[in-house]
Amino acid sequence: MLDGLSDIKNKMGSSSAEEVVASYLEKIEKSDINAFTCIAEDAIDQAKKVDSLNIEGPLAGVPIAIKDNISTKGLSTTCSSAILDGYVPPYDAHVIERLRKAGAVIIGKSNMDEFGMGTSTETSTYGPTLNPWDSERVAGGSSGGSAAAVAAGQVPVSLGSDTGGSVRCPAAFCGAVGLKPTYGAVSRYGLVSYANSLEQIGPLANRVEDVAALMDVIGTYDNRDSTCVKHNAGYTDALQDDVEGLKIGVPAEYFGEGIDDNVQKLVWDAIGKFEDMGAEYTKVSMPNTPYALAAYYIIAMSEASSNLARFDGTRYGNRSEGENWHMMASKTRQEKFGAEVKRRILLGTYALSAGYHDKYYLKALKVRTLVKQDFERAFEDVDVLMAPTMPTPAFKIGEKMDDPLSLYLSDVNTVPINLAGVPSISVPCGFSEGLPVGLQVIGNYFDEATIIKAAHSFEKNTDHHTKLAGEVV
């Protein structure tokens, strides 16, 4: 079993933050799963500062990996894209400010799909992150580096971002815990935008309690993000082992075509476990689920086409030479963006163009409303929804790279959550042919407490999270 935050706290009693951080740095160095895009040169100095100043924040001396699309002052932030190679932000994201204040040591930036666009971390300009359970398989995406680093014990906790499942997917593929908070629960200030109306920063760890602890730190109000909402958090307070009377809804549409039989079985087993623990389940219908995927991709790509316009080589990052500004900007974008990013910019541009705007973008917004209503209706009757996080375990590297549509299809169970803006957590619920499978627990708006409680109870009463990569066959 990998160390969690409580283990690090214990160690800190007898040794120093410097030693703890150094031991993790060593693990990262020895690893060949390509989970990081860069390591913070000052990681040891940060740890020494914790030691010398006796900093006692809730994360004092805890090394943390940060997805490479979250701005870190003085530390390269590239979104795993050649266009931002060499870009060092002059400011910290809200979550980074909070982490530093809590005493955490920003140990490095974790690998991801370029600008968050992908489900496998294969579109990174720095190459794919390998799944710690099987190096021929993907780590999931787009926060693949953040999940793999945690699952391989290179850091106890990390931050990812989730636009259509980007925290939950790699958590499921790597056997980690990943939370996508309610839209507005965590400030996006400093998160390099991919699809603003969908994405949230979310924590990854090997235990539910560590995810909760991280949420207590980052999930605070920030007036620099107009979509950030003031709310009563208390994530750690929600860590109870008690699901007596919990009403679970099981949406039939999340167990449809394309969902691996083994995955379905493991999720139903998990639901059975909840029954044993005193919860009850009913089948619910979310009739607009089949349209969610299409709506999601239109909205995400539309927003992305606008967000990525600023990367033109003029002010920061990397540029190509051209005889005038138009040529310079055009060549920069042509040469420095990867294929998937260009595909999404073009599709998004198309969807927003005059003549197509109503047919695609506006229609997608209408579907979004319907999807949202599905959730609102469901939560009138149940406390949480449960479903597979991903339709299959981690697939092989390269398997879906030439077939973007099949790759997009693997997001089928995660994207409706982002369209609606509700919170969702993925916890390990077993193994299929030696690969981890994730159970997705979805909650009502700002009701992270209930899904944390459910996930925590499941973890306490099962042993999936105690397995280490290589142990399971």
Next chain:
Amino acid sequence: MVYENPDGVMIGLEIHVQLNKLATKLFCGCSTDYHTSEPNTHVCPVCMGLPGCLPVLNKRAVEYAIRIGLALNCEIVEQTQFHRKNYYYPDLPKGFQTTQYDYPIVSDGRVVIEGEDGEHVVRIRRAHMEEDPGRLMHMGSIEKSKGTLIDYNRSGMALIEIVSEPDMRSPREARRFLDKLRNILEYLDVFDSTLEGSMRVDANISIGGGDRTEVKNISSHKGAERALLYEIMRQKNIKRRGEKVVMETRHFDEARGVTISMRTKEEEHDYRYFPEPDLVPMRVGSWVEGILETLPELPDARRSRFISDYGMVDTHAKALTSDIRVADFYEEVASQVDPAAAAVWVSDVLKGELNYRDLNIASFTVEDMVKIIELVLSGKITEKGAVEIIRNILDEGGSPMDIVKEKGLLKVEGDVVDQAVEEVLKENPDALEDYFAGKEKSLNFLVGQVMKKTRGRADARSVREMMLEEIDKNYR
């Protein structure tokens, strides 16, 4: 009199007003006081559009927009939101401009101007909020420049874009509309028109129901009038040759006074508007009523009050209220001396002297104006002497009393004038003869001689009266 509009001229204006009296920019906390600063010193990650930055709407800017809407007799929308207008330009750091699209904060208003045939209503279609981009500094001309520098100090400044209906029928009406608009905005205390780039105009113009052209980025009201005059002439010439005016965007070359084609309609952008996801829709609701209560007296109301309170003629009231600083100046003067005299002195004399020197009212003090009017009213100096004091202060400085002493402007005593009248009549018997022969003009000559003898320190009107009296008494 009805203005026929012989050429069927239709002019519509789009005016970008920079809300430079706000302390901070539209979406971030950067200071707006950049006009005399080094380039790129008033910037932050947000107005630079750095990756990861998010906008936060300046509440005061919304309040200003509502004030403007109320002053232009507009409807204020219940719920407003921002859109992204996507286009590429190096001065636009995010690759899109955050602006308002289908829900502008205010719409459907009206402004009354002095038209070609009396009062004329110009309808306001809408006014919306948006951010200013940065500024490009080309090294040399735009075509041949070897490099371009970008100053982002202006980036993110709050703008209000006011769009009129094509209700103006001549360049003169367009200019009057612009003057009136500036006037109103200054009364609202939402912007300082003296700062560079505070008001920028795009003009749409068509004649005889033909296609319209748009002249972009005109920086002054005078420039707008000139550009429109040129454009009317150009379009008339096209029609005279039997050709059709094509819809296009043109640039006004201030130096040459001509408009040049920039792009025709085929190249128009598709801006791909969509709602700005980082700014939530906003309800203004009861806020509007609160703002309405704080709305100041506007130019038209002040003009009416000047007429009723101070009994001045309409031309004076108009002249005094067309610039809030002049109106304030006048009211301060009028509170200390006879308001009727003050109206004449401020509007006819002082404003004329200021205009002649291209100075504004801040170049003169209320205290000096009051003193000068008092000197005239008490008969200590002549009107001519007063004008001389004003000119002296503007050109060389000094205080009214010092100038009076220095230039010997105190009016001469009555007996000196008496004596001068007697002397002049004795010295000019021929002129007197002419006067008796019916030549009224020779009396003016005689009065002039008296003025000469007293070096202008006598009052011409009373000299004339004394002259007639003396003639009646001793020469009939």
